[in-house]
Amino acid sequence: MANPIDPHILIIYGASGDLAQRKLIPAVFDLYRGGYLPEKFALLGASRTDYTDEAFREKVLFENEFMQGNGYDEDQLKAFSELLFYQDLKAYDGVEDAKKLKAKLEDLGEQFETGSNYIFYLSTPPKLYSSIPKALAEVGLNKPENGWSRLVVEKPFGYDEKSAKQLNEELQSVFRENDIYRIDHYLGKETVQNLLVTRFANGFFEPLWNRNYIQSVQITAAETVGVGSRGGYYDESGALRDMIQNHLLQVLAHVAMEPPIRADAYSIRGEKMKLFQSLRAITGEQVAQQVVRAQYDAGDTKDGHVEGYREAEGVPDDSMTETYVAMKFFIDNWRWAGVPFFIRTGKCLPLKVTEVVITFKNPPQALFSGYDDYALKCDNQLIMRIQPDEGMALEFGMKVPGEGFRVKNVDMDFFYRDLTTKDVPESYSRLLLDCMKGDPTLYARGDSVEQAWAFVDPILQAWEKNEAPLARYTAGTWGPEEADRLWDGITGASWRNPAESLIDDKHYTKL
Template sequence: MDPHVFVIFGASGDLTRRKLIPAIFQLYKNNSLPKDFALLGVSRTEFTDEAFREAVTTDNKHLKKKEGEEEQLKEFAKSLFYQPIDTNDPEDYAKVKDRLHEMDDKYNTRGNYIFYLSTPPSLYETIPEYLHRHDLNAKNGGWKRLVIEKPFGYDGKSARELNQILLQYFEEDQIYRIDHYLGKETVQNLLVTRFANGIFEPLWNRNYIQHVQITSAESIGVENRGGYYDESGALRDMVQNHLLQIVAHIGMEPPNTADAKAIRNEKLKLFQSIRLISEEEVPDYVVRGQYIAAEMDGKEVKGYREEKGVPEDSRTETYVGIKFFIDNWRWAGVPFYLRTGKRLPTKVTEVVVTFKSPPHRLFFNVNEIQSTPNQLVIRIQPQEGLALHFGMKVPGAGFHVKTVDMDFHYSDLTDAYVPEAYERLILDCMKGDPTLYAMGDSVEAAWKFIDPIINAWKNNPDITVHGYPSGTWGPAAAEDLIEGEEGWRNPCEEISNSQENCEL
């Protein structure tokens, strides 16, 4: 790996303490950082180098230190530096440039810089422009990379404008749009499950698959983020980025090679194949809801409109369920279902692939034990792993069929180290591997699917916002989206539990 300086704009903020410094310290402990490496924090707060080091290491409650790691932490902290600036003042970026040149001399980092924007989205246009004014984006004399956090725009129009502005100052291969969901091992494993196994790939199409469900549930409410969340909602916060990325991994065609360009191009083609839902069709294909006050885990919890910062008449969705289709040869006619929400019974993200039943129900009779169709459950979090549900004969007389489970848990690989999402993604950026980062074209294509839904909710006040009691699986209307008899699979704590009503 090339020597470089890792520059964090917004270094005094929460994300730096919670995710970035812990991830980089873990890379340091695993000897994954280059020998010549330094980190420069940049923000408005008036820290000295020592004060910054103390704030993000010694006093950082999110940095979990094991016994005996104190010396390692002290050594790691020596490579951390800080430069206070006014991020809205272009002249202040000269201070950043001077510090970087000092580090090049001291650490032999050769002009290689990663600029990580851990800032409000309002600065995504400002910082790249001011870096450009001081030639800090130039490839000559070392490589430069720009990392930005979601949201990548607020709608399709703002996403296109953001991409156009970024491309004025950085080339596409320099821009890394980070989505921490893509750093999860189980999301990456979707590709391996599909393309490395002869028992799955031949069945992964419209001839054998009845439908696909993707559920991402959270048991918490909006906490203290009511004001922010009300400007976003579940559709923008979860579906446009995280869940559509999972759809891409499930639905994309096999890439010619496993390199970044081939994989990202196939994902782009998948996004372009999703059938758009017109504004008039939104009530038939999309259900939105808000959680209301109820008892949850033995405690009374507030409804969404009672949360701090949320207007009393808010129509922002805390739950969204969507039915859609992918118009290509592989998936023609196969419905895909997405749902995500807050104040659902448990925190879980999983993909359920339901296979078609055999054409002749040979063993069906009135005494048959109820069995579900064959399903492959891919659990992304928690209890990461896979479960396969299929029918077996119940011992005894007659052909009574019961659904049984065969499962695998990542925790069974006890000798394998599984990196955290940010750790994996930051390491990939340091290596110059953009496979798990979003391309600008893909972001815009995803917004094309989301925009008509947002516009329908905005332009048609008659579209219902369904209330659902906290602790339930969302509005009853969402059940009507599902075709067939099975309905949604409501995940249990145990991945292999196929019972509809289980203890969470």
């Protein structure tokens, strides 16, 4: 049964910023249009910029380019705007500000009959993630009498294991762990959630989902864009921190975790934690063998000519920050012993695509190889496309009509767009709705965020000490050759470079 949603106020810290306009306000409006918000609801934006309620509504609704093209109805937008308010702050973490905010929330609480139920969404620079909750605690907004208080924390959650631990301790000193929602927008994607449904709602995948039948697992998350004008920000993080530690390890957890005993937050997040604990550490000299880091040079991408990473605005000439990572690793547990896992992600690659590819082992004998050697190359692959063109394809060998026993790969496919005529909900809408319901299943738990950092930390440390080279690749290509060598010793398998459409591959015939 779905949890009912209590009346509440959603407070967005950093409401003047990019994320609020690009994602958060449009997501709340979508919930409003879909009839998901409780009848008694208000939204309070808070930041240092000096807006009146009216000016705030203009900025984030009527003049917000990310609200355009949404097919909305003017009357609906007007009615929604009346639920939006604004509080300007001197500093985010001052107690005086927290007192002002509390008084405003009490007023709104009376006006909208929302009581003392609050969601505080931290959409600010990360340095404020621990000081804002402390200021809220000083005025009792972390544990309101006769109500509840939840905290949503944006990425990045820490910079390494030590800082993530410290942030957890600071947050947990003022909020209960169950009230801390660490957002990872990948977990809001339908297709990432569908990984669990595919595995656990069907009888035929799970018996094959182990070392006996699976040869390798690969996850690719490619972007076509470079760093643009955000080079200064990006140079502080890099692809391992920005994509792998959080989003792609979460995708991996959905692919590789054990079946949870129930589909609830406690069980699912417990299994993910176990999976992260089973990741075999990559340390010291293994980093150079198992992880390839690279930076893009100037080249032509789908979006036009791109200058090299080191030429981008805000990036130092001698930057060693990676814009591409490919890695091979193992999971030391009963199910996955010996199965190689591969993850790669990069900027300025040929396509924007995220997909998971499960390659199954070949049958024990190549019975039909006498007819042509194609039978030897025939892969059984399950491709799960996370974005775009969301769906799945299962590829297998079939007989070519005619004499003999020639084999050709064909595929069976499923596209998400065929399942519903409704728009697939945006990640932020789904995740905000879950938080409103008090369901943290699709949010990251504190200990597993630390555990994911523990896996990537030794790699970051080896790079800092320059114990592994920085490879180069031309913008618009699939990355450096060094990444192909990660597959050495694995017969007949390599990166599957995705095509625009899930099944658009000259190799295959659609069934």
